[in-house]
Amino acid sequence: MAEMDIRLDYHYMSPEAVGAAAGISRESLAALEEPLRNVQQLIQERQSANSDPLGFLDLPYQPVTEISRLEKIADSLAALGDRHIVLGIGGSYLGAKAVIDALTDPFRNERSRRERQGRPRIAFEGNNLDPAAMQALLSLLPTEQPDDLDRDFTLNVISKSGTTLETALAFRILRQRMLQVYGPTYAKRIVATTDAKRGLLYQQAVSENFEHLVIPDDVGGRFSVLTPVGLLPAAVAGVDISGLLAGARRLAERMRQLAPLQNPAYLYAALQYLSARGGRNISVMVSWGKALEGVAMWYDQLCAESLGKEGGGRIPISAVNTRDLHARGQQLQQGPRNAVITNLAIDRHPDDLAVPCDEGNSDQLNYVAGKTLGQILQRAREATLYAYARDGRPSLTIHLPELNAFTLGQLFYLLEVATLVEGHLCRINPLDQPGVEDYKSFMFGLLGRPDKAHYLKEFAERPAADPAFVI
Amino acid sequence: MAEMDIRLDYHYMSPEAVGAAAGISRESLAALEEPLRNVQQLIQERQSANSDPLGFLDLPYQPVTEISRLEKIADSLAALGDRHIVLGIGGSYLGAKAVIDALTDPFRNERSRRERQGRPRIAFEGNNLDPAAMQALLSLLPTEQPDDLDRDFTLNVISKSGTTLETALAFRILRQRMLQVYGPTYAKRIVATTDAKRGLLYQQAVSENFEHLVIPDDVGGRFSVLTPVGLLPAAVAGVDISGLLAGARRLAERMRQLAPLQNPAYLYAALQYLSARGGRNISVMVSWGKALEGVAMWYDQLCAESLGKEGGGRIPISAVNTRDLHARGQQLQQGPRNAVITNLAIDRHPDDLAVPCDEGNSDQLNYVAGKTLGQILQRAREATLYAYARDGRPSLTIHLPELNAFTLGQLFYLLEVATLVEGHLCRINPLDQPGVEDYKSFMFGLLGRPDKAHYLKEFAERPAADPAFVI
Numbered sequence: 039m040a041e042m043d044i045r046l047d048y049h050y051m052s053p054e055a056v057g058a059a060a061g062i063s064r065e066s067l068a069a070l071e072e073p074l075r076n077v078q079q080l081i082q083e084r085q086s087a088n089s090d091p092l093g094f095l096d097l098p099y100q101p102v103t104e105i106s107r108l109e110k111i112a113d114s115l116a117a118l119g120d121r122h123i124v125l126g127i128g129g130s131y132l133g134a135k136a137v138i139d140a141l142t143d144p145f146r147n148e149r150s151r152r153e154r155q156g157r158p159r160i161a162f163e164g165n166n167l168d169p170a171a172m173q174a175l176l177s178l179l180p181t182e183q184p185d186d187l188d189r190d191f192t193l194n195v196i197s198k199s200g201t202t203l204e205t206a207l208a209f210r211i212l213r214q215r216m217l218q219v220y221g222p223t224y225a226k227r228i229v230a231t232t233d234a235k236r237g238l239l240y241q242q243a244v245s246e247n248f249e250h251l252v253i254p255d256d257v258g259g260r261f262s263v264l265t266p267v268g269l270l271p272a273a274v275a276g277v278d279i280s281g282l283l284a285g286a287r288r289l290a291e292r293m294r295q296l297a298p299l300q301n302p303a304y305l306y307a308a309l310q311y312l313s314a315r316g317g318r319n320i321s322v323m324v325s326w327g328k329a330l331e332g333v334a335m336w337y338d339q340l341c342a343e344s345l346g347k348e349g350g351g352r353i354p355i356s357a358v359n360t361r362d363l364h365a366r367g368q369q370l371q372q373g374p375r376n377a378v379i380t381n382l383a384i385d386r387h388p389d390d391l392a393v394p395c396d397e398g399n400s401d402q403l404n405y406v407a408g409k410t411l412g413q414i415l416q417r418a419r420e421a422t423l424y425a426y427a428r429d430g431r432p433s434l435t436i437h438l439p440e441l442n443a444f445t446l447g448q449l450f451y452l453l454e455v456a457t458l459v460e461g462h463l464c465r466i467n468p469l470d471q472p473g474v475e476d477y478k479s480f481m482f483g484l485l486g487r488p489d490k491a492h493y494l495k496e497f498a499e500r501p502a503a504d505p506a507f508v509i
Numbered sequence: 510m511a512e513m514d515i516r517l518d519y520h521y522m523s524p525e526a527v528g529a530a531a532g533i534s535r536e537s538l539a540a541l542e543e544p545l546r547n548v549q550q551l552i553q554e555r556q557s558a559n560s561d562p563l564g565f566l567d568l569p570y571q572p573v574t575e576i577s578r579l580e581k582i583a584d585s586l587a588a589l590g591d592r593h594i595v596l597g598i599g600g601s602y603l604g605a606k607a608v609i610d611a612l613t614d615p616f617r618n619e620r621s622r623r624e625r626q627g628r629p630r631i632a633f634e635g636n637n638l639d640p641a642a643m644q645a646l647l648s649l650l651p652t653e654q655p656d657d658l659d660r661d662f663t664l665n666v667i668s669k670s671g672t673t674l675e676t677a678l679a680f681r682i683l684r685q686r687m688l689q690v691y692g693p694t695y696a697k698r699i700v701a702t703t704d705a706k707r708g709l710l711y712q713q714a715v716s717e718n719f720e721h722l723v724i725p726d727d728v729g730g731r732f733s734v735l736t737p738v739g740l741l742p743a744a745v746a747g748v749d750i751s752g753l754l755a756g757a758r759r760l761a762e763r764m765r766q767l768a769p770l771q772n773p774a775y776l777y778a779a780l781q782y783l784s785a786r787g788g789r790n791i792s793v794m795v796s797w798g799k800a801l802e803g804v805a806m807w808y809d810q811l812c813a814e815s816l817g818k819e820g821g822g823r824i825p826i827s828a829v830n831t832r833d834l835h836a837r838g839q840q841l842q843q844g845p846r847n848a849v850i851t852n853l854a855i856d857r858h859p860d861d862l863a864v865p866c867d868e869g870n871s872d873q874l875n876y877v878a879g880k881t882l883g884q885i886l887q888r889a890r891e892a893t894l895y896a897y898a899r900d901g902r903p904s905l906t907i908h909l910p911e912l913n914a915f916t917l918g919q920l921f922y923l924l925e926v927a928t929l930v931e932g933h934l935c936r937i938n939p940l941d942q943p944g945v946e947d948y949k950s951f952m953f954g955l956l957g958r959p960d961k962a963h964y965l966k967e968f969a970e971r972p973a974a975d976p977a978f979v980i
Contacts, residue, residue, distance in 0.1 A: 049978035128835025144645050147619050148630065159619065165832045167889060168798040169858045169882040170912075174615050176862075203889075204831055206872050207864060207882070214865055242871045259835075300980055319845065320791075320824060327639040339836035346840025353791060353840065353848075355826055360675055361636045363948060364599025364730075365810035369817025369824065371944030374790065377824075387640045391647075393678060394685055400713045401677050406956050411678070414956060415638040418674075421951030424968055429947070441641075473842030476900070477834060480892030485877050485885060497895055507520035509771055 039288060041439060044448045046302040048434040050427045051309055051378075057430045060375065062312050067299060070308045070463070074298035077462040091469050093256030094454055097264040098287035098447075105280055108266060111229065111249060112273035116158050118227055119190030120151050121178070123212065124271045125164030126196035127204045130231075132339055133263025133450075134196075134271035135162060136332035140446055141277045144328065151188060157276035164195070164208035172211065179212075180219055191216075194274075196231040196267055198253050200239025203481070209239075231266050258469055260340050263450050278443040285447025293455070302436075303452045307459035309434060313378045314352050318432070320377040321352040322370065324359050326419050329441055330382045331358045337453055344457045344468035351464075360418050371425065379426065379433035382449070383419060384441045387412040510759060512910060515919045517773040519905040521898045522780055522849075528901045531846065533783050538770060541779045541934070545769035548933040562940050564727030565925055568735040569758035569918075576751055579737060582700065582720060583744035587629050589698055590661030591622050592649070594683065595742045596635030597667035598675045600730025601702075603810055604921075605667075605742035606633060607803035608734065611917055612748045615799065622659060628747035635666070635679035643682065650683075651690055662687075665745075667702040667738055669724050671710025674952070680710075702737050729940055731811050734921050749914040756918025764926070773907075774923045777851075778930035780905060784849045785823050789903070791848040792823040793841065795830050797890050800912055801853045802829045808924055815928045815939035822935075831889050842896065850897065850904035853920070854890060855912045858883040 053061030084092050115122055124134060138160060143149070147159040163175055180189045193216065195209045216224040230243035231251040243250040251266035262268065264286055269279045289303075298304040310321065321341065323334040334356030345351040357366060359381075370377060387410070395407040406414060423433050436452070438445040461468025483493030524532030555563050586593055595605060609631060614620070618630040634646055651660045664687065666680045687695045701714035702722040714721040722737035733739065735757060740750045760774075769775040781792065792812065794805040805827030816822035828837060830852075841848060858881070866878040877885060894904050907923070909916040932939025954964030 045979060047974075047979045049974035052975060052978055054972060054975070127832060131832075132836065144642060145632075145649055148649065161616075165835075166799055166829070167831055167882050167886040168800070169861045169886070171615055171799045172862055172882060173860050178616055178619065200872065202835075203885075206874055207877075207885070210867060210872055210874055211862070211865065214867070238872055245871065302980055305980060328637055328642045329639070335836075338833075342837040342840035342844070346837070346844035348843065349845060351840055351844045353826075353844065354837070355824075358637070360638055361598060361602075362809075364636075364673075364945070365603065365806075366813040366817070366825070367948065368942045368944040369813035369822055371947050372819065373813070373817035373822045373824065374820060389644050390640045391643055391682070394682065396681060396685070400716065401671065401681055401709055403677055403681055405958055406678075409956070411638050411640040411643060414674075414678070415640070417955040418638060418948070418952045421955050421968070422948040424971065425947040425951050428971075471839045473839040474835070476842050476896040477838065477889070477893040480896050481889045484888040484892050485880070487876055497892070500895065500899075501525060503518075503520035504523060504525070507523055508516060508518045509773055509776060 042444055043288070043292065043439070044302070044445055044452065045437040046305060046434065047437060048305070048309055050423055050433045050435075051313075055427050056432045060430045060432050062309055062432075066312055067308060070312070071298055073463060074304050074308060074459070077459050078298060078304070080462065081458065091256045091258045091261075092458075093254050094258070094261035094264070095290075097257070098283050098290050098451065100283060102280075105269075105283065108251075108269050108273050108279065111251075112270060115192045115194075115227075115229070115274055116156055119192045120158050120188045121161065121191040122158040122274050123161045123163055123175070123191060123193050124196065125194065125205050125208050125212070126162075126267070127165040127202060128339060129259025129262050130196035130198075130202075130205065130267055131162060131165045132332070132336040133268035136336040137263065137268055137272040137277055137282070137446065138275045139332035140329045140441060141272070141443060142275050146275070155276060158192070158274060160271065160275050163212070164205035167204055167207065172208065176211070176215065179215055181215075183219055192227045194229040194231060194270060195239065197239050198233055198237070198259065200232060200237045200242065206238075229270065231270065260343055261454050263336070264447070281443025282447035282450075285444040286451035288444070289448040289451045303455035304459050306434070306436075306452065306456040307463060310352060310378065310456075311460050311463040313432065318376050318378045319352050320355065321380065322355045322357055322366075322377055323380045323382065324357045324362070325382050326359050326415060327384060328358060328361075329384070331356065333382065333446075333449060334358075340453060340457050343471040343474070344461055345464060345466065347466055347473060350466070359422065360415070363418075363422060367422075370431065371429065375431065377431070379423075379431070381419065381423070381433060381435040382438070383416075383435050384438050385416075386440045388440065513915055514759070514763065514910070515773070515916055515923065516908045517776060517905065518908060519776070519780055521894055521904045521906075522784075526898050527903045531789075531901045531903050533780055533903075537783055538779060541783070542768075542770055544934060545775050545779060545930070548930050549769060549775070551933065552929065562727045562729045562732075563929075564725050565729070565732035565735070566761075568728070569754050569761050569922065571754060573751075576740075576754065579722075579740050579744050579750065582722075583741060586663045586665075586698075586700070586745055587627055590663045591629050591659045592632065592662040593629040593745050594632045594634055594646070594662060594664050595667065596665065596676050596679050596683070597633075597738070598636040598673060599810060600733050601667035601669075601673075601676065601738055602633060602636045603803070603807040604734025604739035607807040608739055608743040608748055608753070608917065609746045610803035611800045611912060612743070612914060613746050617746070626747060629663070629745060631742065631746050634683070635676035638675055638678065643679065647682070647686065650686055652686075654690055663698045665700040665702060665741060666710065668710050669704055669708070669730065671703060671708045671713065677709075700741065702741060731814055732925055734807070735918070752914025753918035753921075756915040757922035759915070760919040760922045774926035775930050777905070777907075777923065777927040778934060781823060781849065781927075782931050782934040784903065789847050789849045790823050791826065792851065793826045793828055793837075793848055794851045794853065795828045795833070796853050797830050797886060798855060799829060799832075800855070802827065804853065804917075804920060805829075811924060811928050814942040814945070815932055816935060816937065818944060819937055821937070830893070831886070834889075834893065838893075841902065842900065846902065848902070850894075850902070852890065852894070852904060852906040853909070854887075854906050855909050856887075857911045859911065
């Protein structure tokens, strides 16, 4: 199993590689050893307390029966229709999308049901308030009961409270379509992923008899990818969800043995913390190859919501290389010296592809003929990181030996634990998101929700905008 | 036509709205009037010079015959196959993708040819070195001549020099597949978009008799969306490319009449320049709704490559709201005070969708029944920008009266001109990208390209990495 362990390579963070001004010295790392031990202890202690939403730490140890149940539900959804719609936003969207994008075929929705081995096409909605996108989705769906499984559809609505506006509105619209198409039997096509015993969506699930999956009370939205929130959509798409959990478990067990500065999650947190304290508060996560873009976007939320508060916090940016070497690469090479680059690298590609030889060599690429795309991608990464380092620009790399459910499960768990640790180092609470409420209060006020009338009043009484400021 | 003019609303940049520390005072704007007039003159003067690659300014005035020719080529590609592959990276990718994502159906590739009115499915490649993605694309394509237009495919390879590694490798691989499938007649299925008379791809086009479209010498890659680079893929997908140019022309003509601080491109540049000088060097471009995400990603390149050099430059981030209010929204509300938010807003949605009433009201959303999604999205935007402003966080908004080719053409042109102007204000050359060469030199060296051997030597002789820095 050790050959499938993910690794952290941070030699391009060392003063020897990037210079004293940009590097993280051994002394400053060593000085964190004690604080990290304290964090470790804090995290261990909470395991007997109940107040903190730290349940994500235990998710790798979910009972096998729970996983089998999710797989059965996924199979029955697949048997009911070839299009599955997942409604959710934020933590109820980004994790599922990251898993599916990483581990399933990028053209899956364009393929026949047979080529997909019977796994449905997946569409994500409820993550915006976009009329054009919703109309496009509605136009894909039947308006009366089809005689063809290919046109049948099923739905998973994911919301802890049921009051998240984007998701609840999409659910209202699609539930009506479903009733129109399937009549009273529609309920068997709907899964509600929500609180165990509270909230509007929970009540709907009970009264309408939807299948009900539980978001645990002690797991925050952005830490929920290894709950049914992420696992059911992944299972519907055919992902090996036991493998995801086995990977997370493997890392959890490794971490238990390791000193803080040998523990990849703690070390990652320490490096980011020290870099940010030294003025590098732009934090670019680069997927080398396309598959891990969704993970980088999932981490955008994890990092921004956990650490971006009280006027501080690293600013996450997600990127895909080599694509973005032709976009933001220029800036990372020669722009302000305020970034740290975290690379996600896949070391082996079982289905790699060799560059063919071309007799005419009209493109003059025969010098790489016989090399594989995976090898060339690796060389591009090495060249890029070296070019950054020699200009004093640091980076670190998380290596996945291969991309599969087992390594992806490790990656999620590593970044979640690291975020928790970094929050402690920054002396902020990484588990709340008070700033998210501000716009919501005004939005609900502007939309006329009775309990938010005072927000509407404040907005209505704001100083008038100067018309000269609109051209 | 004026009712389709895009507008710039910057009242949330004023000191009255966001406070003196964050706001841009009228005095500091007025002080830029003279420098902006000088920039205006510089730009006008170059129109008689030849050395600067400023040809993008004239693209709105391309002859109608040229546009008709592109449309004819697009139609003949559509008639030859139902899958069209566009190979390109950076400026040879992001513009075409932005147009197609903004103006065509998001589920286009999942629909039947009839529902697509005969316009082919589009796939983008040549924008990475990803073995899994390339294998997935290859597995979509036939291995022998199909008897079915649905499975036939065509190709557009876009590269100024022909030596861009990602694109050239993808072209080598797909050209071989095409030869295998179609034999000697394959050439009629290939368009090469490249230099007028130089370079490897140009030579291939001539010797193999591919259709040849020209990237003008005086237009840089990231300014090329209104050349065949962006226009042919758009036309293949069924976009009204004359409308794009008409929009750009409309803005060019409006701008000619306007004083710098009444000119949206100049004013946008001035506001961003002053904000960055005041320490706000994070520059978030938010698409409200899904359609303009591609434009924000296209602007990432435009901004990063044009302005990110000599240790300076705003750092662009692209976002989609309301989606990302549940991700980076927390940070923009309460994180560091170093960001300016540029919003892309669509004011009217001709195909808007009203929230239906629900008798049971089990989701308690009847208070918004009858409102449209477009109206609710607008309220969410107003609430968010007000919540930011009252905490002293500035934003500005570019309004598109509707989303169509005419308004999108204006938007591209506005942002291109603004970037040029901002570069002049920053006293850097916004038209080069010297930092992009660094990683390329090492990459080609590492791959064994003979003329880059000294880069390989430097890399090989770099200090050995400390093995303790890999855990």
